[in-house]
Amino acid sequence: MESLFHTETHKTIIKRLDSLNPDSTASWGKMNVSQMLNHCQKPLEIPLYNKDFNLNSNFLIKLLFKKSMYDDSKIRKNLPTPKPFKIIENKDFSTEKTQLKKLIEDFYELRSKDSFQPHPVFGNFTPSQWGQMQYKHLDHHFTQFGV
Template sequence: MKKNLLYQEAVESILSRVQNLQVHNPPLWGQMNATEMLLHVNLCNQEIFDATAPARRTTFKQYLLRIIALYIAPNFKKGIKGDIKKETVGRIAETEFDKQKAQFIELTKRFPQHKSSITLPHIAFGNISTNEWGIALYKHIDHHLRQFGV
């Protein structure tokens, strides 16, 4: 299976795993609860569809990180820091779990049908191709599902 969220097979794999996620699944690492994790992923994924940011200069460090993270490392490392604007600890009640899970499913299903280029620069990898976005999106979601044992 291609581990790229732009492919239907990858989406189906992710969706079958998220069905096993429950509100009280404890995290294996990190501070987010399951609802906060879903909100975090939803914010990141929604940003792809709302992208309006112009391309920026990609640094050599970003280029190297992209190669390692997307093509060499099998998974994203535990405990890596992301965009501070997408931190969700304490920002949502656990009672919103079902709503966040439904939004997660809806957003995830949209990726294979998304035919336009994704031009949003990645916060850690700089300017990346649409295909690389598909890989990064899959690895990001996989990272958080593994965080909750699913």
């Protein structure tokens, strides 16, 4: 499984991010590219800033979805988005792209970290699982926008 902590994967994700532009359009879903860039910041803010976004921990969700956060399966298209991660207001493309790149770089700098705070919904992840999960989410949305 690819991981945002792997150097080549990190470089590829940054190249894909750099290839997005304000006119990039989604193959599915309701977000425009600027909203997607803002949305992708939220999962990175959890391990970087210990944000919990008032996400509710649900045992059934944890049981059913935790492993899928870091396995080789693809994220299904059009899954419901948790309310705190749902972006409906318009966003500035340049600002959101710059901020997402900064968060990706900040997260990559944690590649040697031994442990992280528990995820607010899914509990403990190993550092490897955090890197895989972050890659998987970015890959899903970058694919959504054709990069």
